[in-house]
Amino acid sequence: MVHSCFFSPDGHFITILDLCYSRGEDPHDVEDIWRAISDLVKVMEYNSSLNRFTGYTPIGIHTAEQLNADPVVLASAVVGKKRFNSVLLYYFPLSVEPSVHLSMTPHGDRHPSMLTCSAYKFYPKQIRVTWLRNGQEVPSNMTSSEELANGDWHYQIHSYLEYTPTPGEKISCMVEHTSFTEPKILHWDMSLPESERSKIAIGASGLVLGVVFAVAGLLYYNRRKTTGMELVPTSHPSQ
Template sequence: MLKQERKNEEKCRIHVPLAYYVFSKTVEPYVRLRSAELISSRHPIVLICSVYNFYPKNIRVTWLRNGEPRTSDVTFTDELANGNWLYQIHSHLEYTPRLGEKITCMVEHASFKDPKHYDWDPMPESDRVKIAVGTAGLLLGSVVLLAGVIYYKRNRTGRVLVPVR
């Protein structure tokens, strides 16, 4: 009986610090901010602030409009367990865009020293890439066209045309 108690005590000494170490760690969340169009609402778009893979569970997501907290037209999901000790949460802001307005998703979590701000950019990254590729193609085409015109002019002016009889 005493031997069994000593074995149990030894197991506790090994596993308690391990459990304390695991549960005292924080995991910084990954945040994604995007927009979607709404069909049946008084606002044309909804902004979605999705916060993924964080630990511990306690987190606060706040919408800011020009630096001021926004509470109307805001919905949240509960903290959802991923099944791997990590959590996720989603917040929605129904929104009517206004010129010069800055919308921010602010996330406060134990893994952050200070709250982090994620600004909404009305032009998605994929659109920026398409514009950049199109602009690069246009510039390359212009350079090739200019080189062709210069080549044509140089070769044309160096020749003397003699009429054939």
């Protein structure tokens, strides 16, 4: 909302308001209201959707009739709205490319993991997210999605697919949006998540330590053997 305040020569306090209303998700679909208020009384306003002035007091009605009869004034008002919309579209472009991410949420041993394909901060709202298994589209009844509005004309969407690792299987997420010249495809990396890598690292460390101790013991045994000190096994006398 933009406003200007000033005093008229005859001492009246006048306020000019420029109000902007979004009537939908399209930045083009914006209604401008220019309102003149004198001493807290609405005198006249202009509606960009109607491209007409409307008076609410005797002087406002008279002034509105004069302005509506002047095609130059009405044309200037239309140009003013277009200029405003051009500024609006500078900050909210016709299309904003989504940022796409692919992740996995591991579940228990008895339940499959969940793959999530997320697209963030895109515009317009229309978007298509599909899953591919070995290049073939996964039926929609095997997936689920949720779409959210960010509240700033941007959107986000999350698509889910239950996933059980299968050798040789290739899982991909394909995102289609008007901001893309071609669909964006993300392939799921079959490498294990951090928790699983940690388990393997710990197991590998234990294995390495076991090998180190075995080698050290063997070297010690061979060294004593070459120096003439043989290890004699301990035996218990027979009963």
